[in-house]
Amino acid sequence: MKRIFLLVATASCIAATSSVSQNDISAVSVQLPRKGGTKEVSLFCFQGEAGKVKEKGSTLTFTSLSEIVKLKKKAYKKDRSSKKKKQLQNAKKLYNASLGSCETTDSPTPTPTPGNQGTQNSYFDPQGNVTALGYDVFEIPAELSANAFLGQDVFEQTCAGCHEKRTRLTFPELRERISEEPMYFTEDEVPDEDLANLFAYLAVGRSPLRE
Numbered sequence: 607m608k609r610i611f612l613l614v615a616t617a618s619c620i621a622a623t624s625s626v627s628q629n630d631i632s633a634v635s636v637q638l639p640r641k642g643g644t645k646e647v648s649l650f651c652f653q654g655e656a657g658k659v660k661e662k663g664s665t666l667t668f669t670s671l672s673e674i675v676k677l678k679k680k681a682y683k684k685d686r687s688s689k690k691k692k693q694l695q696n697a698k699k700l701y702n703a704s705l706g707s708c709e710t711t712d713s714p715t716p717t718p719t720p721g722n723q724g725t726q727n728s729y730f731d732p733q734g735n736v737t738a739l740g741y742d743v744f745e746i747p748a749e750l751s752a753n754a755f756l757g758q759d760v761f762e763q764t765c766a767g768c769h770e771k772r773t774r775l776t777f778p779e780l781r782e783r784i785s786e787e788p789m790y791f792t793e794d795e796v797p798d799e800d801l802a803n804l805f806a807y808l809a810v811g812r813s814p815l816r817e
């Protein structure tokens with residue numbers, strides 16, 4: 607069996623919530639994709655990351671969107687309600703939309719790039735999002751967002767216990783395969799939204815030049 611080993615640098619460790627001063631943060635607006643268009647959302651950047659700022663008394667606290675996704679995931683795991691699920695999905699969408707929006711040009715640490723060369727000729731962009739070409743080849747439904755960095759999380763929680771990271775399959779084939787023996791994952795356990803990110807993670811390293 608062919609196994610693919612790839613190391614993807616993890617998207618850094620982030621403190622849950624930080625106290626910040628007004629001077630450390632800057633406002634940024636991102637376009638959130640929605641049915642029939644986009645919606646503009648205002649966010650804040652702090653140390654190269656997008657997040658939300660709250661005022662508590664006289665202090666400002668910053669929580670990154672990746673942290674918010676983690677919190678929503680925890681909340682959803684607790685009660686599995688459809689409301690919590692929706693909140694988790696919304697948090698992920700916002701996180702995806704924000705990727706790259708807080709990057710500073712003088713950043714000393716380059717972001718890890720699942721994509722190689724130019725985006726046009728790659729299945730991934732530098733933020734780990736699957737490109738239009740990738741959606742085509744991998745047969746990922748267009749309404750799902752697919753990000754390799756988010757998929758790493760899903761992989762570690764759901765799959766890493768049994769095997770390493772790999773796939774040469776398409777999205778529908780992966781859905782089918784994980785529903786079979788010995789995995790038997792249902793769409794409830796691994797929803798499409800998660801599987802799309804997971805798929806992206808598993809497909810990092812695939813390239814149109816090597817298919």
Ligand code: HEC
Nearest residue numbers: 607764765766767768769772773780783784788789791796
């Ligand atoms: C309970 C252990 C277990 C878990 C958890 C698990 N798998 Fe598997 N998986 C297996 C076994 C066993 C096989 C069949 C033998 C093999 O191909 O290694 C397999 C096969 C596969 C295959 C087919 C491999 C091939 O080369 O044809 C894919 C793809 C796959 N798993 C993906 C996943 C994904 C994605 C997850 C997480 C959502 C996952 N698996 C979670 C045990 C597991």
